[in-house]
Amino acid sequence: MRFSANIVALVLAFSGNTILASPVARRACTVKTQRKAWEDLTDAEKKAYLDADLCLMNTPPITDIPGVKNVWDELQWTHAAQAGYIHFVGTFLPFHRYYVRAHQTLIRDLCGYNGPLPYWHEPGDVGALGKAAILDPKTGFGSGGNGTARCLIDGPFANVTLRIGRNLKAGQEYCVYRAINGVFFNNAAQKNVDKCLAMATFNDAWRCIEAAPHSAGHGGINGLMIDVALSPGDPIFWLHHGWIDKLWWDWESRKLPARLTEGAYFNHSIGGNNTIRGINDPAWVNYFGDNGTVVTLNHVLTSHGLVPNATVADVMDIGGDYVCAEFV
Numbered sequence: 001m002r003f004s005a006n007i008v009a010l011v012l013a014f015s016g017n018t019i020l021a022s023p024v025a026r027r028a029c030t031v032k033t034q035r036k037a038w039e040d041l042t043d044a045e046k047k048a049y050l051d052a053d054l055c056l057m058n059t060p061p062i063t064d065i066p067g068v069k070n071v072w073d074e075l076q077w078t079h080a081a082q083a084g085y086i087h088f089v090g091t092f093l094p095f096h097r098y099y100v101r102a103h104q105t106l107i108r109d110l111c112g113y114n115g116p117l118p119y120w121h122e123p124g125d126v127g128a129l130g131k132a133a134i135l136d137p138k139t140g141f142g143s144g145g146n147g148t149a150r151c152l153i154d155g156p157f158a159n160v161t162l163r164i165g166r167n168l169k170a171g172q173e174y175c176v177y178r179a180i181n182g183v184f185f186n187n188a189a190q191k192n193v194d195k196c197l198a199m200a201t202f203n204d205a206w207r208c209i210e211a212a213p214h215s216a217g218h219g220g221i222n223g224l225m226i227d228v229a230l231s232p233g234d235p236i237f238w239l240h241h242g243w244i245d246k247l248w249w250d251w252e253s254r255k256l257p258a259r260l261t262e263g264a265y266f267n268h269s270i271g272g273n274n275t276i277r278g279i280n281d282p283a284w285v286n287y288f289g290d291n292g293t294v295v296t297l298n299h300v301l302t303s304h305g306l307v308p309n310a311t312v313a314d315v316m317d318i319g320g321d322y323v324c325a326e327f328v
């Protein structure tokens with residue numbers, strides 16, 4: 001997968017105002033959002049959550065992002081637009097925590113969803129992915145795809161139309177497509193999780209989590225989910241990244257409060273790089289606010305105006321004022 005400098009230039013050119021919007025004052029965290037495994041939701045809660053995603057797909061755009069037809073497109077677009085700066089970098093985990101939180105804010109504010117935020121407990125489905133509750137056609141996200149296009153044939157998202165392409169333009173319309181791969185999903189095994197959680201430094205833990213548990217969920221669902229830029233088009237993405245976010249929090253929780261602060265996080269080995277693969281457009285690098293090539297707590301996280309920008313510092317504590325959540 002490639003990300004060209006042209007894409008970055010395009011992104012900055014039209015969104016200069018929104019991307020640089022300063023963080024707004026936030027409310028104190030009083031009532032924490034409960035994050036629960038999908039199988040611990042009641043069928044009514046599952047339906048309400050799935051309906052909220054369908055609602056986003058029918059909600060008119062709220063930003064000036066070109067070519068989008070609804071908020072779901074916008075969520076997919078902002079991930080695609082910065083895909084080269086949020087994967088294989090030190091902000092991989094912080095960005096995706098911010099992004100999961102952004103999705104939660106949108107289903108709450110635009111679609112009235114106030115239930116628990118579900119995640120996918122993936123090790124529980126290793127060896128039996130085809131029978132996973134999350135893939136249930138009636139109470140879950142639908143099963144695998146079918147035909148040459150691998151479009152979903154059942155579940156609530158079988159008739160969803162997506163339109164954002166890798167060039168960030170609305171082009172040919174396409175479906176949510178999957179090609180379930182139980183062999184690849186074996187990497188989601190608990191032993192791989194345990195290995196990552198035992199890592200002593202942030203850099204080692206992050207790279208481990210991104211490599212095995214993270215890749216396993218994307219590769220197990222396959223299809224759209226293995227597109228590093230466009231994968232948020234499949235609603236399962238949010239439950240997969242809810243799980244990845246839990247793994248980061250589980251790692252942080254092993255040494256609190258030390259793992260909420262910069263020293264314990266980044267002062268090991270080389271620190272988390274904030275660009276990859278020679279993609280170092282000065283506009284983005286300066287924008288991040290790290291004052292260097294290593295990710296810091298000042299690093300800015302953006303969603304191009306879907307929700308206000310935040311910083312890595314804001315998202316470090318899952319129970320802090322910004323994320324305000326707890327795993328139950």
Ligand SMILES: [Cu+2]
Pocket residue numbers: 079086087096228
């Ligand atoms: Cu991502």
